Amino acid sequence: MAPGEKTKIFILIIENHDSNIILSTQNLSVGYRSKKNTTLIASNINLEIREGELVALIGVNGVGKSTLLRSLCGVQEPLQGEIKIGGKTLSSTSSGELSEAISIVLTEQPISKNLSVFELVALGRQPYTNWIGTLKPGDADHIRQALKLVDIEELQYQKCYELSDGQLQKVLIARAIAQDTPLVVLDEPTTHLDIYHQAYVLKLLKNLTLQTKKGILFATHEINLALQLCDRIILMEKDKVSIGTPIQLIEQDVFANMFPSDLIVFDKDSNSFKIKT
Amino acid sequence: MPNIPKYRGLLFLLLIVVLLTALLNISLGSVNIPLKDIFAAFFDKTTGSNTSFRYIILEYRLPKVITAILTGSGLAVSGLLMQTLFRNPLAGPYVLGLSSGASLGVALVLMGASLFGGAMTGFLLSKWSLVIASSIGSSLVLLAVLLASAKLRDTMAILIIGLMFASLTAAVVSVLAYFSPAAQLQQYVFWSFGSLGNLSWEEVLILSLFWFIGILLSITCIKNLNTLLLGEQYAKSLGVHISRNRIIIIAATSLLAGSITAFAGPIAFVGLAVPHLIRQVIPVNDHRILLPAVILGGAILMLVCDIAAQLPGSQFTLPINAITSLIGAPVVIWLLVRKRKFLF
Numbered sequence: 001m002a003p004g005e006k007t008k009i010f011i012l013i014i015e016n017h018d019s020n021i022i023l024s025t026q027n028l029s030v031g032y033r034s035k036k037n038t039t040l041i042a043s044n045i046n047l048e049i050r051e052g053e054l055v056a057l058i059g060v061n062g063v064g065k066s067t068l069l070r071s072l073c074g075v076q077e078p079l080q081g082e083i084k085i086g087g088k089t090l091s092s093t094s095s096g097e098l099s100e101a102i103s104i105v106l107t108e109q110p111i112s113k114n115l116s117v118f119e120l121v122a123l124g125r126q127p128y129t130n131w132i133g134t135l136k137p138g139d140a141d142h143i144r145q146a147l148k149l150v151d152i153e154e155l156q157y158q159k160c161y162e163l164s165d166g167q168l169q170k171v172l173i174a175r176a177i178a179q180d181t182p183l184v185v186l187d188e189p190t191t192h193l194d195i196y197h198q199a200y201v202l203k204l205l206k207n208l209t210l211q212t213k214k215g216i217l218f219a220t221h222e223i224n225l226a227l228q229l230c231d232r233i234i235l236m237e238k239d240k241v242s243i244g245t246p247i248q249l250i251e252q253d254v255f256a257n258m259f260p261s262d263l264i265v266f267d268k269d270s271n272s273f274k275i276k277t
Numbered sequence: 278m279p280n281i282p283k284y285r286g287l288l289f290l291l292l293i294v295v296l297l298t299a300l301l302n303i304s305l306g307s308v309n310i311p312l313k314d315i316f317a318a319f320f321d322k323t324t325g326s327n328t329s330f331r332y333i334i335l336e337y338r339l340p341k342v343i344t345a346i347l348t349g350s351g352l353a354v355s356g357l358l359m360q361t362l363f364r365n366p367l368a369g370p371y372v373l374g375l376s377s378g379a380s381l382g383v384a385l386v387l388m389g390a391s392l393f394g395g396a397m398t399g400f401l402l403s404k405w406s407l408v409i410a411s412s413i414g415s416s417l418v419l420l421a422v423l424l425a426s427a428k429l430r431d432t433m434a435i436l437i438i439g440l441m442f443a444s445l446t447a448a449v450v451s452v453l454a455y456f457s458p459a460a461q462l463q464q465y466v467f468w469s470f471g472s473l474g475n476l477s478w479e480e481v482l483i484l485s486l487f488w489f490i491g492i493l494l495s496i497t498c499i500k501n502l503n504t505l506l507l508g509e510q511y512a513k514s515l516g517v518h519i520s521r522n523r524i525i526i527i528a529a530t531s532l533l534a535g536s537i538t539a540f541a542g543p544i545a546f547v548g549l550a551v552p553h554l555i556r557q558v559i560p561v562n563d564h565r566i567l568l569p570a571v572i573l574g575g576a577i578l579m580l581v582c583d584i585a586a587q588l589p590g591s592q593f594t595l596p597i598n599a600i601t602s603l604i605g606a607p608v609v610i611w612l613l614v615r616k617r618k619f620l621f
Binding site: 073075095096099100102103106109110111112113114115119120123124126129131132133179 | 364497499500503504506507508510511513514515516517518556560561562563565620621
């Protein structure tokens, strides 16, 4: 320090946060807000998603799974509370930063089937490419790795209109992987698939969490499969949202009251729903 | 995407076809001009072997060829932009109601002129008033659509609003046509036939300015257009500013379609059909290839249609608006039936 210069005091702020947490919410309320009234879908949601974790979001039709997913992805404004992604609040995250934090897989989108599989997966690199979208060698590596992880390398030159529903779902997952985000969110990735492919896709997601250390959150109706594969489960009910490992939730007996009990019951021995006999 | 070099050759081929059809277009007409006289008119000013040829080329055919190129490519690009933005194969400049807005403007001037009567008539029926009226008409519709698109989140709703404007203006035009005298009605009908040949160099310059801005805006959107191939929700998750992008695309479309309709009349079909024609010939959806291909394809279609409209060797000129559909529609149908696959 030069003589005469004022002494500067440096204050080192050490943020004390769990570095494994990718996304967390605090007292989150989701719903719709219009000029006249607010529709509250769910409130007091406290959850976190960690690295390498496969989390299923389950709940009956119309309970607001999509609304919650949309809010977590920043598509929709939350009514109250806070969503943090990588230690930063969602409201202060720009759309560019968000595209490098969360990738999504949706169903029923007007996707151009005239794209080849490679082209579609390559679109996952858009946040990283220049103004006209030129792929650099590094981008090509990411795409190739995504194709390999999802095991669709042999499909890459095919057009999307040539694919089956199951194959297309894998391509969309590969696109999300190529986007190279710590968190992948999928909205009902198993709809339209037969039971084999449902299991295949969920097993694929499980393997992806192990291989890539990404956190994966998906909404699903396949509770039986989710209970077997997921690290944790978010159960959305009308008045509360619970989160826990499958075993914790089963112990809390939350599934017993999930559906009206006239048709199906939760069988604790096999950990699955059974038709009432 | 890896196959761009493969299509570069194809684009070059299309460019050569544009130049050849342009040359053919200059050469053919009510008087056929030999190729060497065309070159003489451009490069060899001293010989002046045939000054009337030079006059025809420089004052009449060259501006017409340039108008054809600007018109065809501009309409085709605006069709492509609309189809990608709305992810709808039926979208085109017509769907946004731009042509209808322009038609209403012209109809009001032409057929309303008799209502205003007296001293105004002379001014109202001049050529500039038509251009001004159709520009005002299309930009008013554009303004309404832009306001709607800023307010609405659903692109499909914008599409419907465009269609509603189209039928609204069509209805007003019908009412005007019903009450207007035969002479004015005829004048309106002639305008609606479309025309490439009536532009002075000054007007060509104004049109090319609008064309240039429109194409430039489209080029800045290429990356976002590619992302929109996945639908708006994916595009948003990839960091695209949906509403900003939408406004740029709609502005580009209106600049192109609005200025073209103002100068050349409401030319149908090209905007809708050329992108489909190109997708059948070049089976790719990457806008880095699709956009230049559509520009060249639109120019070629318009030049060929204009040659056909001239009926080489005769004194007649058929309405360009009819020729584009007469030539274009069977080609689209043939391509679709032959490939049995609708690529979009």
